[in-house]
Amino acid sequence: MGMKDTSSPEPMKIKVIIADDNSFVREGMRIILSTYDEFEVVATVNDGQEAFRYCKNHDVDIALLDVRMPNMNGVEATKLICEQTKTKPLILTTFDDDEHILDAIRNGAKGYFLKNTDPERIREAIKAVYNGNIIMQDVVMEKIKSSLKEEKEAEPKVDKSLFTEREMEIMSLIAKGLSNKEISKQLFISEGTIANYITSILDKTGLQHRTQIAIYYLTGKIS
Known part of the structure; x- marks a missing residue:
């Protein structure tokens, strides 16, 4: 009657798919990730369509996408992976051009890393994204900030009727690249209060994090 479970449960591995049309990069990334116990590379594919299809039909935690x-x-x-699956996309690329960074973040990418990043940092990034964090490499954040700064004096393109005056103020400062601490000093309100305002802004827009708020403030586009 009673069935004995003799096997001890294996620790859960983070299931990763790698999508890159360069087989050398794809294979290299697979080998790197396979050296770490916490990852299982479940598939390597050539393009975004294959990646989306795989994520839709299988249980995948993280999609590394060129x-x-x-x-x-x-x-x-x-965009498709975020809309139709539970997989978290992490963009991995040799290109650090602003347009793609902004578009990928708008579409729900949880992070953005350059391919020549040290394997240990890629490992940490995947684990962080798996645990619900957003990962932006410094060089990439600088790109975003510089492209946003060029537009920062422009009239905001958001629907002002949705937000209080204070929320508009906070969004404009986020768009200028200020941290909560810096916004707190500028507006003379606590960091906790600012965090509450940011939560309210995220709720109203359906956005997920402050980088998306900055892009939304300047472009008026949610996605």
């Missing part, structure tokens, strides 16, 4: 791929690029794949 930006430039045939058939469907990483930005488009990010």
Whole structure:
């Protein structure tokens, strides 16, 4: 009658898919990740379409997506994967051009890393994204900030009727790249209060994090 469970449960591995049209990069990344116990590379694919299809039909935790791929690029794949699966996309690319960074984040990418990043940092990034964090490499954040600064004096393109005056103020300072601590000093309100305002802004817009707020403030686009 009673069935004995003799096997001890294995620790859960983070299931990763790698999408890149360059087989050398794809294989290299697979080998790197396979050296770490906490990852299981469940598939390697050529383009965004294959990545999306795989994530839709299988249980995948993290999708590492190249930006430039045939058939469907990483930005488009990010959008579909976020909309229709539970997989978290992490953009991995040699290109650090602003347009793709912004588009990928708008579409729900949880992080953005350059391919020449040290393997140990890629490992940490995947684990952080798996645990619900957003990962932006410094060089990439600088790109975003510089592209946002060029537009920062522009009239905001958001629907002002949705937000209080204070929320508009906080969004404009986020768009200028200020941290909560810096906003707190400028507006003479506590960091806790600012965090509450940010939560309210995220609730009203359906956005997920402050980088998306900055982009939304300047472009008026949610996705």
